[in-house]
Amino acid sequence: MTDKKLHKILLIVIFSLITLVMATATVINCLTLPERPFSETENRYLQKFPEFNFDTVTEKTFMSDFESYFSDRVVLREDWIRLMNSFDRMLGKREIKGVFTEDGRMIEAWKSYDADSVNKNLAAMQQFAEAYDKKKVYFMLAPTAQDIYSETLPANCGAANQKAFIKMCYDSLPLITGIDVYTSLSAAKNDYIYYRTDHHWTSYGAFLGYEAVCKAMQINGFALNDFNIEHAANDFRGTLYSKTLDNSIQPDVIDIYTLATGEPKSEIKVFGEEQTYDSLYQRDFLEKKDKYSTFLGLNTPKLDITTENLSKVENDSKLLIIKDSYANALIPFLSKHYSDITVLDLRYINGTFESVEVNVNDYDAVLFVYNVITFSQDTNVSKLSFMSE
Numbered sequence: 001m002t003d004k005k006l007h008k009i010l011l012i013v014i015f016s017l018i019t020l021v022m023a024t025a026t027v028i029n030c031l032t033l034p035e036r037p038f039s040e041t042e043n044r045y046l047q048k049f050p051e052f053n054f055d056t057v058t059e060k061t062f063m064s065d066f067e068s069y070f071s072d073r074v075v076l077r078e079d080w081i082r083l084m085n086s087f088d089r090m091l092g093k094r095e096i097k098g099v100f101t102e103d104g105r106m107i108e109a110w111k112s113y114d115a116d117s118v119n120k121n122l123a124a125m126q127q128f129a130e131a132y133d134k135k136k137v138y139f140m141l142a143p144t145a146q147d148i149y150s151e152t153l154p155a156n157c158g159a160a161n162q163k164a165f166i167k168m169c170y171d172s173l174p175l176i177t178g179i180d181v182y183t184s185l186s187a188a189k190n191d192y193i194y195y196r197t198d199h200h201w202t203s204y205g206a207f208l209g210y211e212a213v214c215k216a217m218q219i220n221g222f223a224l225n226d227f228n229i230e231h232a233a234n235d236f237r238g239t240l241y242s243k244t245l246d247n248s249i250q251p252d253v254i255d256i257y258t259l260a261t262g263e264p265k266s267e268i269k270v271f272g273e274e275q276t277y278d279s280l281y282q283r284d285f286l287e288k289k290d291k292y293s294t295f296l297g298l299n300t301p302k303l304d305i306t307t308e309n310l311s312k313v314e315n316d317s318k319l320l321i322i323k324d325s326y327a328n329a330l331i332p333f334l335s336k337h338y339s340d341i342t343v344l345d346l347r348y349i350n351g352t353f354e355s356v357e358v359n360v361n362d363y364d365a366v367l368f369v370y371n372v373i374t375f376s377q378d379t380n381v382s383k384l385s386f387m388s389e
Helices: 003-034 054-058 059-070 075-090 113-132 162-171 184-189 203-217 239-244 283-287 325-329 372-377 378-386
Strands: 099-102 107-108 136-141 176-178 225-238 251-260 265-270 302-308 318-323 340-344 365-372
Touching: 054 340, 099 239, 107 239, 113 136, 113 372, 113 378, 136 162, 136 203, 162 176, 162 184, 162 372, 176 203, 184 203, 203 251, 203 325, 225 283, 225 325, 318 325, 325 365, 365 372
Parallel strands: 136 176, 136 365, 318 340, 318 365
Antiparallel strands: 099 107, 225 251, 265 302, 302 340
């Protein structure tokens, strides 16, 4: 037997032993340890043990779900994912699980969108504006890091043009005022405006969004030097890290902006909860994996924010915001101008808007805030038709 053949057999034996040991250890863990429902590192719910009955067996769903269940609980699973992704990078792969890692930054890939879905969203927004034609309605569609740092991406990677997409959306909504935040973010590209490991903009990126909103809505806004900036956490690893588990990228910083002259008093009521909160920042999340939820807390269908002692109150002081999670870091800035803000996340509203008790006529202005990727993929925007009836 040649040395080459012996080496090959030895590798097969070692690999088989490792596989057997891991499978055995995984079975023991599944039988002896409590079932873990959620992986904080991967930021997702794990597959539950599938129901075993005649239907699941004959429809072959039991084995498929069991494979997912077992895979989710493989011993050292996260280390294996990290190792396999490292191998892919060593082989020259530039995009892993929909994430580019370039120039010390993770960037969520956006290559295409369903035109029919986007057109339905735009039609629903236009119908909304027509139904409430006495209301001032604004739309801020924020680019993601992909477009701002497009020059760092691999050539011919298929990245779609977000600037053109934003223009198309604004041009399709003649009754809604589009807010240009693209220009400000592009000009500040060398600053810390997007997280390195998460798909959101940073607090400074959100501040630039706040300035753009103030300009479009004619709000007498605060300047950057009016704020104290607290570096509240420096070990944030966000949603894009959860996909790649790449420890080579520097963790992010969570910044909290507060007025140097003192914050106005705010009260936040979360839909479905009896408890109210006296801060827009839920600091408990600074000790958890999901640190972005420090801004307003977990996603919810509706938030009601009331603020007192405003130094720069707007004449139109009741604002309705319809948004995705990009708005969460923006809203604390806007709360310093409005006595009442209601925040809706259409992704979490089931049925009609009667369930969340929102009457658009109660508000002086309406602001839509989305990032390009969410808006292009979120079919829930069509729920606006319930509010237009």
